[in-house]
Amino acid sequence: xxxxxxxxxxxxxxxxxxxxxxxxxxxxxxxxxxxxxxxxxxxxxxxxxxxxxxxxxxxxxxxxxxxxxxxxxxxxxxxxxxxxxxxxxxxxxxxxxxxxxxxxxxxxxxxxxxxxxxxxxxxxxxxxxxxxxxxxxxxxxxxxxxxxxxxxxxxxxxxxxxxxxxxxxxxxxxxxxxxxxxxxxxxxxxxxxxxxxxxxxxxxxxxxxxxxxxxxxxxxxxxxxxxxxxxxxxxxxxxxxxxxxxxxxxxxxxxxxxxxxxxxxxxxxxxxxxxxxxxxxxxxxxxxxxxxxxxxxxxxxxxxxxxxxxxxxxxxxxxxxxxxx
Ligand code: SF4
Numbered sequence: 001x002x003x004x005x006x007x008x009x010x011x012x013x014x015x016x017x018x019x020x021x022x023x024x025x026x027x028x029x030x031x032x033x034x035x036x037x038x039x040x041x042x043x044x045x046x047x048x049x050x051x052x053x054x055x056x057x058x059x060x061x062x063x064x065x066x067x068x069x070x071x072x073x074x075x076x077x078x079x080x081x082x083x084x085x086x087x088x089x090x091x092x093x094x095x096x097x098x099x100x101x102x103x104x105x106x107x108x109x110x111x112x113x114x115x116x117x118x119x120x121x122x123x124x125x126x127x128x129x130x131x132x133x134x135x136x137x138x139x140x141x142x143x144x145x146x147x148x149x150x151x152x153x154x155x156x157x158x159x160x161x162x163x164x165x166x167x168x169x170x171x172x173x174x175x176x177x178x179x180x181x182x183x184x185x186x187x188x189x190x191x192x193x194x195x196x197x198x199x200x201x202x203x204x205x206x207x208x209x210x211x212x213x214x215x216x217x218x219x220x221x222x223x224x225x226x227x228x229x230x231x232x233x234x235x236x237x238x239x240x241x242x243x244x245x246x247x248x249x250x251x252x253x254x255x256x257x258x259x260x261x262x263x264x265x266x267x268x269x270x271x272x273x274x275x276x277x278x279x280x281x282x283x284x285x286x287x288x289x290x291x292x293x294x295x296x297x298x299x300x301x302x303x304x305x306x307x308x309x310x311x312x313x314x315x316x317x318x319x320x321x322x323x324x325x
Contacts, residue, residue: 001028001244008197012237025240025272032248033274037308038320039301040120040252041087041280043078045070049095051124052159053147055185057219058095064221069097070282072104076111082280083115085301088319090117091143091277096124105130106137113138118319120181125165128172135176140321142173143181145212148188149202150195157188170206179322181210181250186238187230188216196234200242203249209322210275211249213239214256232260236271243272250275250322266307275320278304 001024003011011017046069049058057065070078079090090112094100100108100123112119120141121134131142146166148154154163173180184199185191203211215230235257243251253273257264265276278301308315 003241003245005194005197005201008200008241009193011241012193012196012234015233018233018237021237021240021244022271025243026270028244028247029251029272029274033250035313036274036316036318037269037313038089038250038275038316038318039087039304040089040091040275040277040320041079041082041085042091042093042277043070043075043082044093044279044281045075045078046094046097046100048097048099049124050098051096051161053161054157054159054223055188055216055219057221059222062221069099072100072108072111074282075108078280078282079112079117080115083117085280087280087301088117088317089120089141090115090280091120091122093122093143094124102126102130102133106133109134109137109139118321120179122181125161125169128176131169131172131176131178135178139178140319141179141181141210143183143210143212144169144173145181145183145185146170146199146202147183147185148191148195149184149198150191153188153190153195156190167206170208174207179209180207181212182206182208183210183212183214184238185214185216185230186235187228189224189227196238200238200245203242204246208246209249210251211239211242211246212252212254213242214254215260217256217259229260232257232264235260236268239268240272248322250320252277266311269308269311269313276304276308 047058048067052059118140121139122143151163215235217229218224218227251273252275253265253268257268
């Protein structure tokens with residue numbers, strides 16, 4: 001099934017079609033990626049960031065945050081424990097922290113790839129040469145959300161960043177053979193429904209393999225602290241439409257969904273999502289990685305399994321690549 005931009009806009013604007021859309025997305029998910037849910041073990045290894053994204057609690061001007069860096073050897077041990085627990089994918093996420101240079105990241109990647117797992121990186125904008133070095137060391141996937149394809153809004157939300165460089169990163173990663181993940185924030189101030197339709201079409205155009213969609217949640221230590229939170233249902237609709245249009249991609253039920261709705265992750269899994277990313281960061285640090293407030297943390301694998309089984313789904317035993325998922 002394919003929708004034009006106007007059809008996407010109409011669906012996003014018309015809430016009377018919601019049940020139809022969520023059921024359709026669930027059906028497309030079942031037909032294309034099956035009932036298995038992929039668990040990815042998420043390690044948030046540094047909350048230090050040089051960027052100033054206006055919605056993010058980790059932005060560099062925020063002084064009311066306890067910053068941390070996990071030592072490279074400790075990141076590797078944390079991954080080893082997660083693999084022992086049964087995770088087949090490790091996701092390494094951080095702010096844009098220059099301490100983790102090309103050489104440091106290569107050491108971490110090689111260490112983790114000694115274990116039986118796929119490895120996803122989510123560490124921001126880097127040069128083609130960095131991305132190539134990480135790939136050569138064994139990194140499999142890379143997440144870098146575009147957040148919004150509205151250039152003007154992108155500029156307002158990301159001081160000192162460049163939309164074209166963000167797109168360059170996504171293209172470089174594709175060229176290098178990574179599985180590439182992107183996504184958007186739904187409910188940013190001044191964001192239009194038309195631009196959300198453009199976001200969905202952009203995911204398709206660049207050939208993304210993974211799409212993470214989350215509602216905007218106002219963080220008290222950011223310039224957007226007084227803005228209204230994004231709408232859960234609208235974020236769910238963007239996610240469901242992404243499933244319908246992109247079919248066999250991997251789509252996480254994001255933590256932000258659960259922050260706005262106590263059953264957010266279950267609802268997302270029943271509206272197109274097929275991935276859950278429990279946090280496996282050492283407890284000492286996990287509460288300090290606060291992009292938005294009250295971040296839900298499905299840190300316990302047993303709890304993730306319980307949720308997935310409660311809706312009749314199974315945990316995947318594979319690495320969860322797009323092609324063989
Ligand atoms: S969104 Fe990412 S790049 Fe932007 S400030 Fe937060 S951690 Fe840094």
